[in-house]
Amino acid sequence: MSRIKSKIQTESTEFQSNYIHNKGLADELRQEQHDARFKRSQKDIDRLAGHGKMMPRDRLEKLLDPGTPFLEFSTLAGSRAGDAGSPSASCITGIGVVSGQEVVIIGNDSSIKGGAWYPLTVKKIVRALDIAIENRLPVVHLCDSAGGFLPLQSELFPDRYMAGRMFRNQSTLSKMNVKQLALVFGHCTAGGAYVPALSDYSVIVKGTGAVFLAGPPLVKAATGEIVSADDLGGSDLHTQISGVCDYPADTEEEAIAIGREIVDQWEKLTKWNIRKDTVEEPYYDPDELYGILPTDIKKSFDIKEVIARIVDGSKFHEYQPVYGTTMVCGFANIWGYKVGILGNNGVIFNDSALKAAHFIELCNQNNTPILFLQNVTGFMVGKEYEAKGISKDGAKLIQAIVGSHVPKFTLMCHGSFGAGNYGMCGRAYDPRFVFSWPNHQIGIMGGEQAAKTLADVKKRQLERTGEKVEQKTLDKVYEETLEAFQDQMSAYYATSELWDDGIINPIDTRNSLGIAISASLNAQPGEPGYGIFRF
């Protein structure tokens, strides 16, 4: 493998203005993430302290092995959901190391409305459990939740991927022999009671921890019985009488210590042994990514400049270097792990799609995980390309992605538009993880295109009904559509809705991917199996 030769001129005005812009975006991201993690009203802080409880982030800190990294998911979930939103969607999820074991951690954030589940809380927890299933990662649940947020019950309770899915996923993990531990710090009410009940091990804190299908107020309403929370579902009841929980703990610290000791008893499982070489830092400084990413979504950049700032030694073995050049394919290493990378250098043509599909097959043959670097406006349109069968070539690419058995990872580097999102392993194609950069935009088409299309539709509609076509009316449609699209296309909206597993600072990409790849290897490989390719 040879080192990519960067053509970036760090002295150029373009680099400098890009740098200021993108560094600014990264700073805003850091501030927003910090606020979502730590900014709470004094009332909430006092309430938890009054109960003798730790802040949820402090529990996490104490649970993790000191000095090990934590890959947090979707820190800004719920941040753009208006009244249905809450900081970090009222829960903390991520991958961390506990007693030397990589685990998924799911913690209720009781510093927001008592840790109540909002619709996006449920979506985020279900996603974290999906990650545990796909990567065979044990789960540690940190329970402290008031239960479903009743005013929004229709958006969090009844459907296939809503609250019930959490317990379905927990049962699925159990069926797969993947271990789960629940630490009960506060209430596990109603459905929440199943979280410890479906875990293999559970610890409950005396005085504050409680597990019940219905809390005291609901019991009183249903049967007239008057009972305290501790008598109804406290530590003594569940560890001495009911057997719902296993270990009592006097304090939260003690519960965490017992939890760490439990994980320490678990068998050490062998990971999937893919090729790993000596780790090398990238030759080019990842900080230069800020100067490479353009300020305008329409402007292009060479994806190889991005690859050079993510991979070991900036070294890249390019596959088919002079064929279908708008799709860059090749092998590299990330934290020593051999990966296949597909990145966009322009619109996807027939040859680019075929090259990508073939390269995906090669990665599967070679047991090499695949990283997709998305910056794509879509597949080429027009008579010539339809005649060449752009649809069936795109179909082959999608089938190759779906037929893959190796772990896939998707990084939203810039634009992700239309069918290009599918052809580059968007969220719907089960990449193990999707991360985005703050400059990222996503949509079925670009905002300008949508605005033009809808203004044109309006014009024809007015003409048909014989009404006067006023430019003012058309401009209004254009402006409104553009504005709506621009809001919903932003990386922040996308992450708020959990279309990804979090926005990351570009300079953290290599570390995030390293943890993600390492975690993905807990699942053993399957066999690739493709459908019928239309040739």
Added chain:
Amino acid sequence: MGESYKLNLDEIKHEVAISKCHPELTILVDGTAFAIEDLIQISENHFSVRINGQLKKFWWAQDEEAIHLRSDGRTYTLPYLDHISATQKAATNEDIIKANMPGLVVSVNCQVGSTVSAGDVLIVIESMKMQINITAPRDGEVESVYAETNSAFQKNAELISLKAQE
């Protein structure tokens, strides 16, 4: 004899190969055998080796571009040949720059007679919602500019041509 390497030393071309006939490492230079024995690392970049019984000391360093070797008061540089980059270079070494897809010219950043270096942005086009920089494939002088700002072009349209190389 197996695979051989071409060595260009002081303008004289030599054939170098590893002999398969000897159990120990034996190098053939233009057919003459040299036995290599006792390779010892003295310090990080300092080595000694016995060639046909004669002790040689040498210094050795490597960077991304080449291997540098110093012995008997001389420094030898052995550049790597990156085959993949070489194919890309060959493929783009054309005089006429054509559009690989239909689109619109956003801006023209050069004129007839401009001296350009490989990688310079000559024009910016827009197609499929993307602005694409069309760069000079090599150093040269602009011969003709066919592209006009705000004008549309078809696939394979000639946009710029560079003066043919000697």
